[in-house]
Amino acid sequence: MVFTLAIRNLLHDRIRFAVTLVGIVFSIVLVAVQLGLYMGSERIITAMIDNTKADLWVVAFGSKSFDNATLLEGREKYQVLSTPGVEDVVEMTVGYAKWTKPDGGKTVVVVVGSDSSDRVLDPWNVVEGEVERLSLPENVAIDRSYFDHLGVTELGEQAQINGTRAKITTVTDGIRSFTTLPYVFTSKRQARVYMRANPDQSTFVLVRLGQDANIEQIKQDIGSKLEDAEILTTAEFRERSLAHWLFATGAGAALIGGAILGIIVGMVIVAQTLYSSAKDHLREFATLRALGSSSVYIHKVIIWQAVLSAIIGFIIAIVIDLIIVYLSVGTPLPIVMTAELAFGLLGLTIVMCVVSAVSAIVKVTRIDPSVVFAQ
Numbered sequence: 001m002v003f004t005l006a007i008r009n010l011l012h013d014r015i016r017f018a019v020t021l022v023g024i025v026f027s028i029v030l031v032a033v034q035l036g037l038y039m040g041s042e043r044i045i046t047a048m049i050d051n052t053k054a055d056l057w058v059v060a061f062g063s064k065s066f067d068n069a070t071l072l073e074g075r076e077k078y079q080v081l082s083t084p085g086v087e088d089v090v091e092m093t094v095g096y097a098k099w100t101k102p103d104g105g106k107t108v109v110v111v112v113g114s115d116s117s118d119r120v121l122d123p124w125n126v127v128e129g130e131v132e133r134l135s136l137p138e139n140v141a142i143d144r145s146y147f148d149h150l151g152v153t154e155l156g157e158q159a160q161i162n163g164t165r166a167k168i169t170t171v172t173d174g175i176r177s178f179t180t181l182p183y184v185f186t187s188k189r190q191a192r193v194y195m196r197a198n199p200d201q202s203t204f205v206l207v208r209l210g211q212d213a214n215i216e217q218i219k220q221d222i223g224s225k226l227e228d229a230e231i232l233t234t235a236e237f238r239e240r241s242l243a244h245w246l247f248a249t250g251a252g253a254a255l256i257g258g259a260i261l262g263i264i265v266g267m268v269i270v271a272q273t274l275y276s277s278a279k280d281h282l283r284e285f286a287t288l289r290a291l292g293s294s295s296v297y298i299h300k301v302i303i304w305q306a307v308l309s310a311i312i313g314f315i316i317a318i319v320i321d322l323i324i325v326y327l328s329v330g331t332p333l334p335i336v337m338t339a340e341l342a343f344g345l346l347g348l349t350i351v352m353c354v355v356s357a358v359s360a361i362v363k364v365t366r367i368d369p370s371v372v373f374a375q
Contacts, residue, residue: 024313027266036335058205065241091202101151113191129170141170146182271356310353
């Protein structure tokens with residue numbers, strides 16, 4: 001009976017119910033898009049780190065992220081190798097360079113120098129060409145989403161990086177950077193040429209440890225030898241990169257702020273609608289009280305109204321969200337939707353609507369059953 005009464009109250013004024021759904025849908029779509037952008041940004045920022053096989057990272061002091069680091073002096077590898085517990089040490093060269101398009105235009109790219117033989121970081125999602133070809137001089141890999149940006153159209157085209165020839169022999173799909181600057185993969189040696197670095201210089205020294213190694217102890221041991229560098233675990237470097245791009249730049253705060261704004265807008269609209277509905281049905285609620293219905297029973301009716309509004313609004317919103325996610329797949333910053341996020345949004349929608357029902361419950365709680373007999 002509670003469920004039936006809640007449905008009838010909602011459908012009694014269908015225009016008002018439609019307005020409630022619009023408010024809920026707008027709120028959830030806004031929250032989902034903002035959180036989806038946040039998650040998408042997080043994935044893009046940490047993609048390189050997540051795909052790199054290393055236990056520890058040796059980086060220059062002040063390095064804020066994977067694509068915002070400076071070159072090391074060049075002697076770090078051998079000092080790290082002499083540390084007990086270290087199984088393997090590999091260098092990687094990453095930095096900015098100037099890309100000259102075939103038609104003469106110029107842009108900035110992020111050169112990523114890593115050898116396939118090191119088994120540390122290879123371009124993934126390869127759709128054309130072979131990763132092994134990057135070991136040959138002047139061969140590079142780029143993502144096809146940056147073809148227009150780099151002024152190329154197909155595999156095999158040639159451009160220049162800092163005045164040195166670059167031939168596209170490998171193409172990936174879906175490797176993007178948060179800064180929108182294209183990643184250009186090549187060998188370590190070729191990356192040093194493009195970046196005009198010394199033959200022994202690198203940006204990162206990647207450390208792989210033995211199976212039972214004490215990572216914190218080895219981290220301290222390496223740190224005592226390298227006074228001019230920082231030693232970070234993969235998790236620490238990941239968190240540093242996120243903190244730099246999402247919070248130091250304000251991008252993350254803007255996305256979270258937008259999500260909070262969406263929640264507030266939805267709560268206000270739902271609260272106003274449920275309050276108006278309760279106010280319009282005061283005589284009916286007063287009659288129920290006069291017939292002996294408890295306050296708990298009436299509160300259940302209002303809460304069920306809120307829950308039903310939440311579920312219906314969520315279903316509509318999630319369909320719209322999935323369409324937006326699909327349309328964003330090929331964009332520089334795709335929106336992410338996971339099962340965990342979807343269930344979290346469902347819970348958020350229900351909580352938002354139930355909390356909004358408090359104003360209606362307070363109004364009904366003050367009903368005097370005698371108003372039924374006074375009119």
